[in-house]
Amino acid sequence: MAAVSGGRRVTLRPGAWLVWGAVVFFMLILAGVVGAVVVDSFGTRWFTGWLPAGWTTRWYGTTWREFDLGGVLVVTLEVALAVVVVSLFIGVPAAYALARRTFPGKRVLMVAFLLPILIPPITYGVPLATVLYKFHLAGKLSGVILANLVPAVPFVILVMTPFIEQIDPKIEAAARMCGARTRVIFTRILGPLLLPGMLAAAILILVRTVGMFELTFLTAGPDSQTLVVALYYSVSSAGIRAQQEIDAMAVIYTMSMLVLLVVALRFVNPTQLVTQIKERD
């Protein structure tokens, strides 16, 4: 609690130095990892040496065209946003019930919610896709969204349950006394209070959805491929592909996620919560 003691002097204890040191170290490694890929994606060729022999942006052009990334990005965005929104809508109320009530069969239910996260999609992906094709949902956006919801909904439930446990039920009681129905309690009371949690869950689901290869692949049609399918293809398909092209695609992938992340963080600060108001200076 540097904030408490450090009214006028800013002191860093050894612990703080250690922590910040580790953070800086992590960031340096990260910069190296990301930097290497970014630099390579702009290099003409880079066999050896600190930097590539020359610079070019051509790799971006070629991958963009080859995979029709414009369309793919739009699809990716649509799928990711839809999955995030729907999974929050389904998951948060369920998490609420699990956080606030103990009832017979709760354990069984918890395991049922855990399984989709635990069991690799290899097992259930094809039958799931079959079901979706049967109902004419697969092969288009809706199928990809539904399939990706399968691990996303449980994920939201798991992440949100502890958050809801943290919130004093008295506050809800007060809202009810003001005439707020359950829906309103969710939108106006719990919603804002749970914002950091929902934001965290949303970001993580976004990342997982955008990165979910199997389920997307199995249920996507030609117009509903997402970026990761193209990316995995470029990485692991047979054939010869310039390393820079893969790197360019990886950078595009990362940049699009980054844009989403930064936008999300602009709107909501994950560290902001009710109690922060109490953190007097």
Place this chain on the structure above:
Amino acid sequence: MAADASMARMALRHRLADRGMDRTLLLLLPAVIFIVALFIYPFVYGLQLSFQPQPGSETVQRYGSGPFADYHNFFADSYLRDTIWTTLKLSLPAALFNVIASVPIAYRMRGRFRGKRTITTILVVPITLGTVLTAEGLLAFMGPTGWLNRLLMDAGIADHPVRFTHNYWGVLFSLIISGFPFAFLLTLSYLSGIDPTLERAAATLGAGWWQRFRYITLPLLAPGLGITFCLSFVLAFSVFPSAIMVGDPAGQTRVISIAAFHAAFEQYDYSMASAIAMIMGAVELIVIGLVLGWRSRLYRGATGGKG
């Protein structure tokens, strides 16, 4: 009569309410319907597939076509069985490290200071990298001719390139790079729900920063950390692309999903793949069961102060 019936209904309602069953449980309905409709059937399908060894497969040749033949095969063949241990050796340390490292950093990020948002963002950014960029980046940065080895050699710390990739460490690094921000983001959010007044109260009772952390913040954070660990562990346990790209997929990092992938997509033995996937789920369930069991013994409730 009608009054009696309604009385009985009321009484039932009282009893149910006592056991925690009231209309709040309706909120579970969409999630339950969703899971049943889109998961349970496919899952049961996969489960029963795992009990039906594929005719002509290696399993059947060795162990016949009994319902447990695939499981038998898995546990009899050390090449397959060892993948459990190989995977645990990667995923447990990675998940533990990610959770443990995010706690002090998240703890430092409370309160207000300049640049906080920037640091938070930078720390969270790696989740956007994706496995591919992380793997390519690790190979390029830490590879034999990467910047890191160049630096080490130019600085005279090493005289030939140090192997950071294509082994256990490469995969561990990638699990940390992609897993840490995840754990950090969750930890930070869980932490933000704890009323700072409680720590102040502890301070007036003579608790130093470590004690405040140890006895107040940590116990209140622990339920969230339990979940964070579980999720981090699950992510790390199902490591696949990076085990191949930056690991040593034939040896040190032949993780269980490689075995499953191999069975499904190289040998086209879907029932073996299902069996392996079920085993994966079971191993994870055991670990998570332990963690959640421990969690259920902790205090879980409002951490917003005022008792």
Place this chain on the structure above:
Amino acid sequence: MTRPDTRISELRLDKVSRGFGGVPALEGLDLTIRGGEFVALLGPSGCGKSTALNCLAGLLPLSGGSIWLDERRIDTVPPEQRGFGMVFQNYALFPHMSVRANIAFGLRMASVAKAESRRRVDEALSLVQLGDHAAKFPGQLSGGQQQRVAIARAIVMEPALVLMDEPLSNLDAKLRLEMRTEIKRIHQTLGLTTVYVTHDQEEALSLADRLVLLRDGRVQQVGTPEEVYTEPANRFVAGFMGYRNEFELPVTSGSGAGAGKSVVLGDLTGTRREDLGETAVAAIRPEDFTVGDGPNAMEVDVEVVEYQGREQAVQARTAAGAPLHLRAAARLAPGDRVTVSVPPERVLVFAAESPAAPAEVS
């Protein structure tokens, strides 16, 4: 403010019970509240007052009994549909909303028009003297300010029934007096039925039409302030209502069922309130003693004197060694020996086995 359209004509609690993990916190509460009545719940800390309010509000499911509003059973109606207002003991303000938004919340729920809502919130704000703090968040308010927001939030709705759980506990005397007057005024002009929990006797006496005395989840006495004050039903109620001095003495005369009101215990003459056994307990308020000779005169030694403005709170000891509390306008000092007296009608005599005000609240 306009009168709300729905008025209560009667609210009936029928054997309302509630336990926590098997331990009863409220047991068989029977109470009928008339529309427009102001009922105060009184009782020692932990006796079940908040539990009773929460049950009324619908926030705690009953473990037994029922609640009827104008012959409609409401104990299974969810709280948001009961249309009651509540001031919580711990305020339970919405931490993420400004003071204004907190107060306006209920109006928003009731879809009150913007302008009208603004007007009513402003009115409520000035009522609780928080006009200047409307834009602050609860975390930025002092304790008393938070409490006032809680009051405003409940009152702005003008609900048919208001439940208030120690709404003034964190306010200073002056403000408390003002708020008390306001609450009374609102109660009267709007005819709001009010159930009020307070630990402040004076508040209860001056505000309420009827008092309900609880102890360990059970009703001890229900009555008008005057009844409860002057004719406490038992030793516990007496103790709770300020009869601080208790003398357990053998009954000399006047015991027995058929006997008159007057009873003599040792050298004390008092008024019988219950059937008595061999020994009985005389309960006397400190302020009923007067310094000087008179009925029931006794000599006491002054031990502790506390300054309390116009009066002194004096702790003395009788010749028999029993401690005695009295209030004195005259200046006394520790060590003084004085004669005090008390009229027999102010000495209430209860059966000894009647429960004392609990030493250990449980």
Place this chain on the structure above:
Amino acid sequence: MTRPDTRISELRLDKVSRGFGGVPALEGLDLTIRGGEFVALLGPSGCGKSTALNCLAGLLPLSGGSIWLDERRIDTVPPEQRGFGMVFQNYALFPHMSVRANIAFGLRMASVAKAESRRRVDEALSLVQLGDHAAKFPGQLSGGQQQRVAIARAIVMEPALVLMDEPLSNLDAKLRLEMRTEIKRIHQTLGLTTVYVTHDQEEALSLADRLVLLRDGRVQQVGTPEEVYTEPANRFVAGFMGYRNEFELPVTSGSGAGAGKSVVLGDLTGTRREDLGETAVAAIRPEDFTVGDGPNAMEVDVEVVEYQGREQAVQARTAAGAPLHLRAAARLAPGDRVTVSVPPERVLVFAAESPAAPAEVS
């Protein structure tokens, strides 16, 4: 309990200030507290009492000034090293610890031996009458029970300085009286220096050696209870200390600096407390009026009568139309016309421009 080894000989606050976002909550507080002294902070809600305590405890960094403990500057010492105890206005109990663990927390921090710790916690538990609830968690306690845990938690440490922020606000009258006595006893036997925030005048008067009256973050008066009660420094303090009736009248005689204490305002004769201008304000406590003829007699019409046990709180109106509050032992009823009187020494006269008790607390 044993006496703590470290005693304070003097705690000095030197121009201590604290603002929130530019708005001062405490301005230039100068106060010297002697070791063993019991100081009560009084003032309207939001005046900065909690802020002052938080600054003292080290929980809020000062925005100006300094704090000195026995000539050692401590305002930069972190709270855990100050060794002060604090009862928080909103309790701040540890939700994940049982009542016992909450109380034992400080002892555990101080590495007090198990057995000793157990003993002290038991003592504290019985002090606050919570022996039966030791195993409960804060969320399972009633409001008053929580508050008592907060008291026990601070007191069990026997800290050299205890800071108490409205520690008894949620307790019933009887228990409050008992707890008050306990606090006084602990204070005296252990010689703990105590800074106490309360909104209860009676509590402040009876417990404190000295009162500090705050208003909008500024000290209005520092003095013994008697001084503050009988000789309020200004109109605000008077209003706050219960001089509820204020009459603003032209000064007829006795104004001016050199004049004597007696002053006449219209038909009221009073005692001057400040230099006066053309008009002045006469402040009178409700309980200083007596029904019947006497000095300063006036005829009033009774408007509202509140039952308050032995006495009635009466609201009346003078012939001039001014409202008047009084307390009466006699039975009055609305509509009665009575004569009331008040001795001139109980009519305090302040300058009209002296700040009134704020209508709007800011």
Place this chain on the structure above:
Amino acid sequence: GSPSSGGGAKDLSPNSVPDNPKKAVTLNIIDVAGNLQLTKGMIDEFVKTHPKVIKKVTYTTATAPELPGKIKAQQSAGQVQIGLVLTGTDGLAAGISQKLWVKTDDYASRLGNANYLPPAAKMQELAQGHGVEVVYYPSGPLIEYNPKTVTKPPATAQDLLAWAKAHPKKFQYARPANSGPGRTLLMGLPYILGDSNPKDPKAGWTKTWAYLQELSKYVDYYPSKTSETMANLANGSADIIASTTGWDINPRALGQVPAGDKVAYLKGMHWVTDAQYGVVPTGVSADVLSADLQLLKWMLTPQQQAKAYDTGYFYPGPAVNGVTVQMAPPKSQQVIQQFGRPEYDQWIAKFPKETSLPAEQQVAAFDQWDRTVGSGKVRK
């Protein structure tokens, strides 16, 4: 997993498939072999010139392993949306064993006589009548080296082993299951080493397995994709790697590998040929199948086949007779001119050509390699 009893995939009888689709179809093509690089030009031109047959094509790319699952899901649901699959031998074989593909032989008359090159004709046999070979190349095994560090390239398998021993960690090939050059080396070695039955990895490859295990001692690690071996060759981490004609020309053309790097073959060289196929999932509509057949036929005309020269990706590429570099698009010609190797024509003519192993044996060989070579690697 995949539902075995889907049964939704309706089998069309050859008579029910019209010569021309009733209505121009939208054809969804999925490429799991990188084949579009060679054939996209052919397809696009077909669509342009036959608007009545195909009104629009969509291209999807994917990897071979996951493909059967997707097809099965569609077939079980009776909703086959993929009209044509372009695949290598792996996807082809997986689909055959799981009965995913339409029997194209039933439509031989519609496809016409493809006039395949002889080794290509052998590769077509692997399709067992369930697919149409569209491109072919002789592949490898070749070794590619850095002439700056390797002055005298190994000429025999024993030379290579000795060189690897002398230069530990400098020889590299990628995991055969994931790498064309890797698997070509694996399948070519039995010929080079004179194993008893090069078509039987379990019983007939004694020398090969012994050789690879010995070689493994000097191998640092096995990358999981070929391009990594290429990168290592380029950056100097490796000096000799396994390669094929296409992996030699195309990466140098792309600048992934220094243009000056050289290739060599080992004594006893047999080409292990490779090909890619067009296959049609059962369950497609008659119209789609009709369009597929016309398209495949079109792709096998010499003019279209010439496009398969590409930029050396599958050098040479064409599967049918009578196609020369001169017929290829100018860009193609120019790249082959610059990065191609004149000796390839000689080598192709000179060395015997063997088909790659049938899928089942390949899987067995990969599994054995994984268990005994890949994981059995002694850690240094």
